[in-house]
Amino acid sequence: MSAPGITARNTETIERALDVEGRSLWTDARRRLVKNKAALASIVVLSLVALVAVFVPFVWPYDYATLDYGNIACAPNWWPDHDVACYAGGLHIFGTDQNGRDLFIRVLYGARISLSVGVVATLVSLLIGVTYGAVAGFVGGRVDELMMRLVDVLYSLPFIFFVIILMVVFNQNFFLLFVAIGAVEWLTMARIVRGQTLSIKQKEFIEAARAAGVGTFANIRRHVIPNVLGPVVVYVTLTIPTVILAESFLSFLGLGIQDPLTSWGVLIADGKDHMETAPWMLIFPALFMAVTLFCFNFIGDGLRDALDPKDR
C-alpha cells in the first residue's frame, strides 16, 4: 500500500540516522504540561490525596462509623485556640465530629466518595456526550439539527432541579447519584465533540475510509473519536470538579450520601452546624475540597495550554 521505497522500517532507519525523535501530539503535550509548574504541582498533590484516601484507611486505628460518646466534637491536640471544650487524644489529628468519630478518617472517606463520584459521573457524561456529539456531527443534516436542537432545549433547563427531584424520587440511591449527575453534565461535551467532528469529517482520511467501505459507526469509532480526544480530555478535567461540586451540593442539602457514609458535602453541612464551637469540623473538609478543586482546575488549564495548537 505504501509508496515504494518508504516503508515503515525505512522511515525508522532514517529517523535513527538523523537522530530525530518522533513527536506526536501527545508527547508534545506531555512535555509542555510537565513544564507548567502549577499543573505539575496539582498532579502531585492530587495523586497524594488519592493515594492517602485509598490506602491510609487500611492502617488507621479508627473507623469512619464507630461512635465514641466520650469524645464528642473534641479539638485535635495541636489546636492553637485554648478556648475549646475538650481535646481528643491519640491519633485524632483532625479532632472528632459531633458523634465522636475521627474526623481525619471521615475526611478520607469523603475524599473516596467525592473522587469516585467525580470520576464515574464524568465517565457517564463522557460516554453520552462523545457518542451523541460524534453521531450528530458525523451523520449531519436533519439528524444533526434535531439532535442539537434537543441539546439547546435541555441547556435552558435549570438542571440541578431535575437531579434533586431524581434523588428524592429514588430515595437517595447511591448508584443513581452517579448516573444522575453524569446524565446532566454531558451537554457541553456533546457540543464540543460535534464541533470537532464537523471539521474532521471533511478530512481525506475519512473519505478514504469511506471509499474502502468502512461503515458510519465503525468510522466514528475508529477515525473520529481518537481525533477529538484532545479537547475532550481538557473538558473532562474541568467536568470532574463540577461533578464533585454537584455531589457535595446535593449531600449538603441532605439529598446525597447518607450517614454513616460521608462525603465532603455532608461533612461541610455538619461542620456548618457546629462551626461556633468546633470550627475544625468545617475547616478540614472545606480545605480538602477546595485544594482538590483547585488542582483539577489548574490541571485543566495546563492541559488546555498544552494541547492547544494555537500556541505552537
Next chain:
Amino acid sequence: MWPYATRRVLGAIPTLFIIVALTFFMMHIAPGGPFDAQRHLPPEIEHNIRAAYNLDKPVWEQFAIYFGRLLHGDLGPSFKNHDFTVSQLIEVGLPVSARLGISAILLAIVLGITLGTVAALNQNKATDYGVMGLAMIGITIPTFVTAPVLALVFGIYGLHFFGHDFFLPAGGWNGGALANMILPVTVLALPQVAIIARLVRGSMVEVLRSNYVRTARAKGLPNHIVIFRHALRAALLPVVSYLGPAIAGLLTGSLIVETIFGIPGIGRYFVEGAINRDYTLVMGVVIVYAAFVILLNLVADILYALLDPRVRFA
C-alpha cells in the same frame, strides 16, 4: 427585533411543556406519595383525601387535569402547606427571591466588570495576579462553604472598629432590610463576580491589542475615552452571552443561600417541597424558575445583538 422576540417566546412554549411533563411524571412515578409519612388514617378517609387531590386517578388523567388548570394559571393547592395554594406561596416567596437575585446579579456585573478591566489594564502586574488569584478562589470555593464562613465571621464574631462591635444578621430576612441582605447577596454574587472578572479580563486584553483601539489612541483620544467608549463595549460581549448561565448559577446558589440564611424565598420552598414530596409546590417552583431562565436568556440574546453591530436578528 419584535418579530424575533415573538418567535423566541413562541419557541419557549414547547420547552416549557417538556419541563412541565418531565417534572410531573418524574414525581409521580416515584414510590411513595405526599401522604405516606402522616399517621395511619382509616382507609375511607385516606381514600377521600386521595380523591380530593385526584391521586386515585391514572397518572395520565392527573396530568391532563393538572395541565388544564395550569393553562388557566392555577398551580393547584399545596399538598403540605394546607390552606395555601401554590400560587399564594409563590406570590409571597417570589418577590423575596427576585430581590435577592437581582441585587446579586447587579453586584456581580458591576464588580466583575470593574475588577476584570482593572486586571486587564495592569496585565501581568501584581494587581492582575492578585485579582485573578482571588477570582480562582471565588470560582473554586462553593457557596455552601462561603455562606457559613461569612456568617460565622460577620454574624457571630463580629467586626471591631474603634472600640465598637459591628454585627451583620447571620440569618433571617426582616422584610428585606439592607443589613439582612448584605451577607446573602455577597455570597450569591461571589462566584459570578469571579467568573465575570475572568471573562472581562480575557476579552479586554484581546480588545486592547486590536487595530481599532490602536487607531483610537493614534487619534490622540484620552485614555478613559478609549477604554470606556471603544474597548469596553466590545469586551463586554462575552459577559452578555454568559448572562444566561449566570442566571442558572444564581438560581442554584439561591437554593443554598435561602436555606442557610433562612430566607423565605421560593428556593427554600423548592428544597422543602422536594423533601416533603409536595408535588404541586415543586412543580410550581420549577415552572416559575424555568420561565425566568427562558425569559432572561431571551433578554441576554437581544442585549447581545444591540451591543454587537455584526449580529442581526435572524
